[in-house]
Amino acid sequence: MNTIKYEPIIGLEIHAELLTITKMFCGCSADHSSLLEPNTLICPVCTGLPGAMPVLNKKAVEQSILVGLALNCTINEVNIFARKNYFYPDLPKGYQISQYDHPVASDGWLDILDENEGTRQRVRIRRAHLEEDTAKLMHKGNFALIDFNRAGVPLLEIVSEPDMHSVQAILSYANKIRAILRYLGVNSGDMEKGVLRFEANISVRPLGSQELNTRTEIKNLNSFRSLTQASSYEINRQIDLYNNGLDVNLETLGWDEVKGETYSQRGKEEAHDYRYFPEPDIPPILVDRSWVQTISSQLPELPDAKNKRFMEEYGLSLQEVRSLTYEKEFADFFEKVVTLSSSPTKMIYNWLTGEFTRQINERNIDIQKIPVTPENFAQLLDLFSSRVINDFTAKEILVEIFISNKNVRDIISEKGLLQISDENYLTDLINRILSENPDPVKQYLAGKESLFQWFMGQVSRETKGKSDPQVVRQLLQKILKNNN
């Protein structure tokens, strides 16, 4: 059997909810958490009552321009909104106000690292356009229930060219877009709340060929997990079809999370006649140079630039740097601690990506809401590096400050956690322990060196972990040698 090697060709559409205070066309709050009662953030405009009219939220346009700039796009001078006509009960007006041939941004790019090969790759961005979100639908038996709290929340749809060729590439692209949006402060990145949603366009072709095969479009992928699983399922499904002499149908697919399969969404094709035309209720938006410049001056340092600077300033590897900069708040925290602390940078890095991250993960803490102040954490590290407390105590205090963020020094004095490094005290203690345990001493002296750790442990136990292990080690070695 001759097996052809296939290459997937993947383009991604990312729908990102913008972090405006109010919806795109009305004054209703855009903060539509699922904890809210249904249909509380509604008005005639966002429920499509007869006669209601949209008025554009300036902030939504500005945030879109900001994203366009961060993604190296051309910011178009003329923005025109259009009506995209289709019927669906989550779309109150029977049309979605979107942008069609005059989007806010076009022709950009983003460089990603393919995790597998570690090579830099450019993904072209076709366009980014602004549109309104739909209501939330819930299925219940033979009915569907609709909540309009989300209806009208601004969405930025970022459309890539089909430049990705592996599931890893999609994942790095999606992750990087998420990081950039969070850096810009225009999206919470909170995947569980559905603030980022993906649609993947996928086709495959024999590796090395230039043909363009039929593509399918998988809709409504709401997590990185479903994005990667659905994409790899679909790539394999298409390869199987070709290997069996069958063809791929041009169609829209859904993703069944439970079964782990894509499925055909019947009847969506004929609804593709969207009958776009310019939205007469919203006068055109002219984006002049000075407006773009003003917004451009608000661009923060983006992940790539931050990586480069961190590598140079802190002597860390790219791999190390990326674990710090993935979340802007984490990178900021790191830099604050570095400024405040006199401990070595590498040590700060190790603690942050190690114990500190473990606490964050275990406690399910939102990275934007780290409960520990950088000052307190810096003090903890400094007390440890100057050996006022030992490793064991430092970890214990870390847990404590994650709970209370009490001042580290207060915790130490309250709990009496100061490290014991008094040589006279420790010499007496060691002598006592050795005299109480003559057999192990004999065995040790006979050559069973592994017992050294056991003696260390006995001292630690007697001091409730507060003894300075370095001092104990030296004293123990000296005393045992003298016993010989």
Place this chain on the structure above:
Amino acid sequence: MVISPIDTATPSISTDTVRYIAYLIRLKILDEETKVFSQQFSQIIEYFQLLNEIDTREVPPANENCPMNNVFRDDQVLPSMSREEFLNNLPQHEGYYVKVPLIFDDR
């Protein structure tokens, strides 16, 4: 559902086209109506052909050349409407949700 072939040269509108556009705009229409509409539409569309006599190659569309631009709203919260009142107009609801029959093409 038949997707009608596009042919602007002959403006006559077939009954199949009438059925297609009726579905696009979500109107159930009866068979006898399609015939009448087909004739009326063909007549009306025929009348529109007189625009073809006008040369518009150099003319911009009026709607993109609006007297006003950049009309915005500040990003400030306004009070929402009472959901009791919203509820009063709903043909069907469950609790405070709008309730509609099953949506087929979404499984």
Place this chain on the structure above:
Amino acid sequence: MELYNLSIRKAHELLVKKQISSVELTSAVLANIHRLDPKIRAYLTVVEQRALEQARKADIRLHSRENITPLTGIPYAVKDCFSTRGIRTTCGSKILQDYIPQYSASVVEKLNNAGAVLLGKHNMDEFGMGSSCENSAFFNTHNPWNLERVPGGSSGGSAASVSAGLSLFAIGEDTGGSIRMPAGFCNIVGLKPTYGRVSRYGHIALVSSFDSVGPLTQDVYDCATVLQTIAGKDPKDGTSLPDPVPIYTTSLEKSINGLRLGIPREYFQAGMEAGVETVLQDAIRVFEKLGMQVQEVSLPHTRAALPVYYLILFAEASANLARFDGTRFGYSTNQKVESVIDLILQTRQEGFGEEVKRRIMLGAYTLSAGYYDAYYLKAQKVRSLIREDFRSAFEKCDVLLAPTCPTTAFKIGEKKQDPLTMYLSDIFVVATNLAGVPALSLPCGFSEGLPVGMQLIGNHLSEEILFQIGYAYQAETEWHNMHPLIT
């Protein structure tokens, strides 16, 4: 003179002098509604108790002499295409037959704040689609000058109401003549203001880029009074104009001597009834007598206006009427349905009238894949040429004079079976909506006992000049003072 036939100006005078109260005035109009509306059928809804309550409040306001506006205590009604909080709003359609909105249109809010007294809602062609009021889902409205004839449309209920003394003024909406044409048929004054001059917020949209909200009144003075109350920037309507609103009533008496009156050649070639043309020629002589310089001008793309108008109307209306789907408000089918698509298909089948179906289907057709450039885009381009026609005409003259309609009011049922002929009756009124310019329709005589209207068309935001010319004309003529005798 009966109280219900008073002009706003006169009624205001009497109210301020306390010779009448708003309750008296409102009651008189309500009594007239009881007497005549069973024959005319101008109203879809009358809110009698609410009106009397508002009249009492207006009287308190008038009594305190504080915050009195020229409309305080004046009873009026609105076309049923305006959303009114707590008051049934049907837009002339079965699909909204029991709809009670949660909010009011901005124009209604403004009039409410001015202290005007809302009597109810006027009949209209369904969603404004019609020129005769015969497309109302509920009943026909009859022309007060001849009950067998149509009042014009789509603001037919409003025009008939003002003409017959069933309201002192009305707020209508003009997408392609819907205020002017019935005003002409019913011998009253109707203004289609500059696009954006009056907020559309809460007006149930037909063609968002044409719809213009405006007054229907007995005379020009009243028209100016109402416009200065309702015009202005509305933060809820992004297309409303920010330009300051003049106090039109203070400049009405300004001389029109020397102003240039353009007669668009094409309008007089398009085939109007002989009786209409005779009356119009008389009117031109009045303007000459008033010192205006009359000259012929050309609007070369006049013939294209109607197809352009209808193409854009079909397209925009097809989208504007998509929200009526039976899921959130209004009519929803009682038939058993298995899916939401069936619910929507069935509701719209039952809820929309034939003309509405015709137009939204044509809209879907002209916008659908492959047709957009040939129809919608083409229409928008020709629309640019029509705008240009007006722009260059207004370099040569200050206003244009044209008939409002090629005929007088036609018989109920006469054109109903032939949509294209019905569309042709809009031939003189639609071009102004394409250009967005204002036009004032005035009574200018009678032909075989039926009123004839003429329109003065001005440049953008030239309402002030239109009022001045119209006021001068009415100072010279008596047509506007003639009331129908209804038996």
